[in-house]
Amino acid sequence: MTSKLQNPAIGAAVRRLWVARSLSHLRCRLLHNGPDTIDELLDRHLVKNDKKHLDDDENEFLTRQRLTSTRREALSLYRDIIRATRFFVWPDSRGILWRDVLRENARKEFEESRFEKDPEVITRLLIGGREAVQAALDKLVEKQKQQIEKERNDSIRR
Numbered sequence: 001m002t003s004k005l006q007n008p009a010i011g012a013a014v015r016r017l018w019v020a021r022s023l024s025h026l027r028c029r030l031l032h033n034g035p036d037t038i039d040e041l042l043d044r045h046l047v048k049n050d051k052k053h054l055d056d057d058e059n060e061f062l063t064r065q066r067l068t069s070t071r072r073e074a075l076s077l078y079r080d081i082i083r084a085t086r087f088f089v090w091p092d093s094r095g096i097l098w099r100d101v102l103r104e105n106a107r108k109e110f111e112e113s114r115f116e117k118d119p120e121v122i123t124r125l126l127i128g129g130r131e132a133v134q135a136a137l138d139k140l141v142e143k144q145k146q147q148i149e150k151e152r153n154d155s156i157r158r
Contacts, residue, residue, distance in 0.1 A: 070122050073126050074110070074122075074126060080130075081102070081106045081129070084133050084136065084137055085098075085099045085103050087099075087140055088140070
């Protein structure tokens, strides 16, 4: 590639081929394989209301299927909360471990929302719960890093 080619058109073609090869890993990430118009976009992403009416059995089946998936997600979130509380092993001002306080509060909040039927509210609760768990773990990690750094600095000063 360092030697100059006699024909500039061939040189340009070789350069394009070399760039295409070196960027081949990016090729699969190009976005525009999507819709060309707003109507196509809406057709792909909006739920279409079929003209046929579902009978009661089919409707109940679909409702149960949706509830099952949100139940699964709620249980998964609850398990993640229980796992995350394992790291909170110091006592609060009353002498109760933070782990137990957090577990009790999580249980109470899940019980309060147990019979919620609105899918939007359920989704909002699940997303809020995931974000809260992640934020708590991030703060815990940050505090532990600060503590380790402080201990290192103290040992160096001695």
